[in-house]
Amino acid sequence: MKSPATYSEECQGKVRIPFNDGVVRQFCLASLLWGIVGMLVGVLIATQLAFWQANAATPWLTFGRLRPLHTNAVIFAFVGNMMFAGVYYSTQRLVKARLASDLLSTLHFWAWQLIIVAAAITLPMGFTRGKEYAELIWPINISVALVWVVFGVNFFWTLQRRRERTLYVAVWFYIATIITITVLYIVNHLQIPTSWTHAYPVFGGIQDALVQWWYGHNAVAFFLTTPMLGIMYYFVPKAAGRPVYSYRLSIVHFWSIVFLYIWAGPHHLLNTALPNWLQSLGMVFSLMLWAPSWGGMLNGLLTLRGVWNRVRTEPVLQFFAAAVTFYGMSTFEGPLLSIKSVNALSHYTDWTIGHVHSGALGWNGFLTAGMIYWLVPRLWKRPLHSTSAAQMHFWLGMVGILLYIAAMWVSGITQGLLLSATQESGSVLAYPNFLDAVTSTRWLMHLRAFGGLLYMGGFVLMAWNVLRTIRGAEKSDGYIDVVSSPHSDFQLGLRRGLFNPPVLYSLSLILGLIGWGALDGLPSGLCLCGAIATILAAFLHKDLTGTTWADWYDLLLANALPFSVLTTVAVLIGGVAQILPTILLSTEHLTQGGAQEPYSPLQLYGRDLYIKEGCYNCHSQMIRTLAGDVLRYGPYSRAGESAYDHPFQWGSKRTGPDLARVGGKYPNIWHLQHMRDPRQISPGSTMPTYPWLLSDKADWNVLPERIRVQKRLGVPYKDATDAELFAKVKAEADAIAADLKAAGAPVDADRDIVAMIAYLQRLGKPLAPTVVPVAQPSTPPPAGQPSSTVPAGQAAGVSPSGVSQPATPNVNP
Amino acid sequence: MFRRIILEDWQRTLSIVGWVIFAAVFITSTLRAVLLPKEQVRKLEGLPLEEESYE
Numbered sequence: 001m002k003s004p005a006t007y008s009e010e011c012q013g014k015v016r017i018p019f020n021d022g023v024v025r026q027f028c029l030a031s032l033l034w035g036i037v038g039m040l041v042g043v044l045i046a047t048q049l050a051f052w053q054a055n056a057a058t059p060w061l062t063f064g065r066l067r068p069l070h071t072n073a074v075i076f077a078f079v080g081n082m083m084f085a086g087v088y089y090s091t092q093r094l095v096k097a098r099l100a101s102d103l104l105s106t107l108h109f110w111a112w113q114l115i116i117v118a119a120a121i122t123l124p125m126g127f128t129r130g131k132e133y134a135e136l137i138w139p140i141n142i143s144v145a146l147v148w149v150v151f152g153v154n155f156f157w158t159l160q161r162r163r164e165r166t167l168y169v170a171v172w173f174y175i176a177t178i179i180t181i182t183v184l185y186i187v188n189h190l191q192i193p194t195s196w197t198h199a200y201p202v203f204g205g206i207q208d209a210l211v212q213w214w215y216g217h218n219a220v221a222f223f224l225t226t227p228m229l230g231i232m233y234y235f236v237p238k239a240a241g242r243p244v245y246s247y248r249l250s251i252v253h254f255w256s257i258v259f260l261y262i263w264a265g266p267h268h269l270l271n272t273a274l275p276n277w278l279q280s281l282g283m284v285f286s287l288m289l290w291a292p293s294w295g296g297m298l299n300g301l302l303t304l305r306g307v308w309n310r311v312r313t314e315p316v317l318q319f320f321a322a323a324v325t326f327y328g329m330s331t332f333e334g335p336l337l338s339i340k341s342v343n344a345l346s347h348y349t350d351w352t353i354g355h356v357h358s359g360a361l362g363w364n365g366f367l368t369a370g371m372i373y374w375l376v377p378r379l380w381k382r383p384l385h386s387t388s389a390a391q392m393h394f395w396l397g398m399v400g401i402l403l404y405i406a407a408m409w410v411s412g413i414t415q416g417l418l419l420s421a422t423q424e425s426g427s428v429l430a431y432p433n434f435l436d437a438v439t440s441t442r443w444l445m446h447l448r449a450f451g452g453l454l455y456m457g458g459f460v461l462m463a464w465n466v467l468r469t470i471r472g473a474e475k476s477d478g479y480i481d482v483v484s485s486p487h488s489d490f491q492l493g494l495r496r497g498l499f500n501p502p503v504l505y506s507l508s509l510i511l512g513l514i515g516w517g518a519l520d521g522l523p524s525g526l527c528l529c530g531a532i533a534t535i536l537a538a539f540l541h542k543d544l545t546g547t548t549w550a551d552w553y554d555l556l557l558a559n560a561l562p563f564s565v566l567t568t569v570a571v572l573i574g575g576v577a578q579i580l581p582t583i584l585l586s587t588e589h590l591t592q593g594g595a596q597e598p599y600s601p602l603q604l605y606g607r608d609l610y611i612k613e614g615c616y617n618c619h620s621q622m623i624r625t626l627a628g629d630v631l632r633y634g635p636y637s638r639a640g641e642s643a644y645d646h647p648f649q650w651g652s653k654r655t656g657p658d659l660a661r662v663g664g665k666y667p668n669i670w671h672l673q674h675m676r677d678p679r680q681i682s683p684g685s686t687m688p689t690y691p692w693l694l695s696d697k698a699d700w701n702v703l704p705e706r707i708r709v710q711k712r713l714g715v716p717y718k719d720a721t722d723a724e725l726f727a728k729v730k731a732e733a734d735a736i737a738a739d740l741k742a743a744g745a746p747v748d749a750d751r752d753i754v755a756m757i758a759y760l761q762r763l764g765k766p767l768a769p770t771v772v773p774v775a776q777p778s779t780p781p782p783a784g785q786p787s788s789t790v791p792a793g794q795a796a797g798v799s800p801s802g803v804s805q806p807a808t809p810n811v812n813p
Numbered sequence: 814m815f816r817r818i819i820l821e822d823w824q825r826t827l828s829i830v831g832w833v834i835f836a837a838v839f840i841t842s843t844l845r846a847v848l849l850p851k852e853q854v855r856k857l858e859g860l861p862l863e864e865e866s867y868e
Contacts, residue, residue: 094860166853168860234861243858248846255842259835281828288835480865510834517830553845570838577831 014481017163019092021477023105025379027085028372030113031078032463035368037120038073039456041066046452048686049655050445052679055688060124062688064614068135069123074360075133075223077116082368083227084108084151087174089375090234091155094171095162096482104154111147115140127197130611130647131212133219134188138199141189148185152178159560163482167560169250173230175564176258180222180571187575188215192712194705198608200713203583205642206273209650210582213268214575221261224359228367229257229296232324235371236303239316245302249295256292258567260285262574267338270347271624272650273639278578279340286338293331300324315390319370322398326362330355344626345416348654350441354408361401361455369393369462376466381476385468389461396458403451411444419654420628429631434657439684497561501541502552508534510569514577596766598644598715599759601703601725602732606759608706609752611649613690620651621660621763634661634764641766644715656687661764668736669743671757693753700729700750732758 048054048063055062092099099105118140122128128135136144155178159171188211191199203211237244244250266274266282301324304311311317333355337346346352377384384390415437421430431437512534515527542549556562599607610616621642623633630636637660642648651658666674673680676694678687704722711717720728730749736757737749747753 090861093863093865164860166857166860168857170861237858237861241862243855243862247854247858248849251846251849252839252843255838256835259838263831277828281831284828285831478865480863509837513830513833550845550848553841573834574831 014483015163016479016481017096017098018477018479019089020099020102020105021089021379022475023099023109024085024089024375025475026109027081027088028375028379029466030109031081031085031368032372032459032466034073034077034081034116035365036456036459036463038070038078039452039459041070041073043449043452043456045070046445046449048688050442050449050686052686052688057689057691059126059613059692062613062690064617064688065124065126065128067617068128068132068614069120071133072119072123072135073116075219076119079224079228079360079364079368080112082364082371083177083223083231084112085375086231086235086371087155087177087227090170090231091158091174093478093480094164094168094234095159096164096480097158097161100154100157100161104150104157108147108150108154111143111150115143115147118143122197126612126614128611128614129189129191129199129201130614130616130649131188131201131208132616132652133216134212137197138189138191138193139196141185141191145182145185145189148178148182152182156560156564167563168233169244169247169254170230170233171560172254172563172567173226173233175560176254176567176571177222177227177230179564179568180218180226180258180262183568183571183575184215184218184222187211187579192709194709195702198702198706200646200706200709202646202713204644204646204713204715205648206639207579207583208646208648209269209272209642210266210274210278210579212648214262214265214579217265217268218262220356220359221257221264224364225261226257228327228364229253231367231371232296232300232320232327235374236300236320236324239314239320239370239374240304240307240310242303242306245299245305249299253292253296253299257289257296258570259574260289260292262571263578264289264338266578267343268652269650270338270340270343271626272622273637273641275582278582281578283338283340286335289331290335293334294328297324297328297331300327315384315387315394316370316374318391318394319366319373322394323363323366323370326358326366326401330359330363333358344624345420346412347624348620348652349412349415349419350408350444350653351412351416353653354405354412357408358401358405361397361404365455365459366397369397369459372462372466376469378478379476380470380473382469382473385465389465393458393461393465396454396461400451400453400455400458403454404448405451407444407447407451411441411448414441414444415654419632420626422627422631426627427631429628432632434632435682435684438655438686442686445686498565500555500562501538501547502556503562503565505534505538505541506556506566507569510573514573596640596643598710598717599762600728600732601700601707602729602755602758603762604706604710604759605698605700605703605729606755606757607645609693609756610759611647615659616649616651618651618653618655618687620654620658622650623658623660629658633658641764644710646710646713646715656685659760659763663761663763663765667743668739668757668761669745671760672740672745672747672753675753675756690753693756694747694751696752697748698750698752698755700726703729 044054044061045063045066048066059065088099088105119136122137122140123135127137129137155174159167188201190202192202193199201208233244233250263285264282266278267286268282270279270283272279301321304317304321307317311321337343337352337355373384373390418431418437418440419434422428423430509531512527512531516524516531519527541547542552556566598604621637623629623635623637625636637650641660642650670681672694674682674687675690677689678685704725707717707725733749733754736754737747740747740754740757
């Protein structure tokens, strides 16, 4: 490999720096390819919600397994590859340096594509961690972390070699992305493997929920937003030929976004068992996000002032203008949905899906299209093959998005209103059958699939256009002539970068404030005094040395190191303050002194099957503190009830009903028939059939290791030999099989369906006997209808203040 | 029986601390942005527009 230095050549007293645009070309094409794949899977699963037959009764084609493939493909393959292309292209030019290492760049590209292929194979096979956007199994997690390190090293090494003193705001956004994603990814992927393809996350229940949505929300913030904003701040001015509307506003935009986003995760868990102070915190910080988000959106749109006449004719500007507008729309909708009362209507419905897609399709997708249309003619030195086709792409995409999100809004609000509607002074559900929400919105599922198809069609057209453009074209790498050397005096080095007055004063002030809030009594007072003393010391220092605030500010931003340290601090403050108090709670505290028993080994096996099949994609296990939920599903869920759930399964969408208290609601035979053919019991259901659960033989040999890992995670399983464990599993399975046989459905005890039934019958019954009574001859209630009895173990509820109160009965009108 | 977690009061102050830190950062960055010299702003906003060439 050539050293980057060998690429530089003296040119009339200047140094010529040729950029590494080869890797940018590769990432652009990969983004296009994986984008179409991700959208194709999206259209397929959207079709499955309209036609259950599209699941094809094939394990690897079911909605539960393909939905994670769709989300991962779109986020990490489509947007990820586009992000790497945009970051590498713009960074080289903004800092006037070639990417530090060609080897690392190449390694980065190919290793990322291998990870995508590995994900595309393992997810349909059912190898999953059961956490949204974090489904990939642990060997792939390690690979992702390593590739991210390669990206980070390559990026920061390039900054170290830069010839430009000042870091443009786009580079700030890239730094925040790299640092934050590192922290988020590592924390949310802490796990203990039980085999090469399976692991249990170290956090469980409410702790896992909090960590997951801290990650999930900020994956959107720092993978789908901050790098895109950096790309916007570079490419929009470039395409418009005008500087950004207000550079000053971009500074405020950056710091506000970084400090606010990291606190907003709990808005995904409103009205759940999450402590109320955390819900309020997430809601307030989400609302505060309105201001910087719209500041950034207006900054982007106003950059186009004076060139709106070109927006009519130039596809690149069309895509950018629409993308920035969708950024504004989706960041208006996000805080709106974070208001607790609005969230009570929108959560678990299609409204959230519509919100996500207005961001993904409108903001990310259109920004990608604009960037690629701008880059391709330059990187291949040939005009775009067809401007008309690009414009056709724009309108196909625009109509597709509007159809999609309009369908999701109508569907989501219908579902929310219908499922929460009550009558008789709020004591009775107006629509007790959950399937009413499914059947009444089915036509909107058709519309959604059609909208997605149009949008994908636009990208197929783009792929054709790009391929026609680059076919036979000469690849072209950019270069720039500069006068300065790479190691100028503005590089601070490690010691000066970390230990300088503004960094130390900032850290001292922040730690003092945290100590003031987190400690009690004298230590708290001392911390407050320390924070005040820090401010006074900073003023004194400034006056004595004759420094100005601007000097210190510039010192922070002149070098990537102190800037990165401060960004890390910003990210950690929000994360630690939110997560640590809940993590520190003991399991005993959560379970009220051990009132929750662990799953039996067979139930645990069934739970792992539930996760493998991706049931959490359609079924929640969290009854919110809302009348509609309590009337429909039973007493609201307590934090302790999922204390031993590694991972938690609270879910984020109810295409089917909540299952938190489904245990004991129906006889075993009902579950068998329902898994074999959902429509036999629930006419109108969109649930796939699961015939393989009745034929596939369970592999109980995995259980000893899984139980051992669960014990390491703090789940109080009693010591038992493997033989004792297998005997217990067999006894439990035999009882369920005997019950099924008595009900007229003989099935071998070692089939997967038996374990799945064992798990489902346990849900909501913390102390219930393992084996449910033999099926009664009476007809079971139809699916989706509330049962008339309160589940065992839930005869009485406890108010949030801890005062016992009568349980809220399920109502069967 | 389960009880909803009851957290001590100090955790509620984290919200206030978070807000204070954000406010401090917001005010600092806003002040700096407003006071940024014009010539520096021009240089920074011009960075993406600097000329480059292709081979």
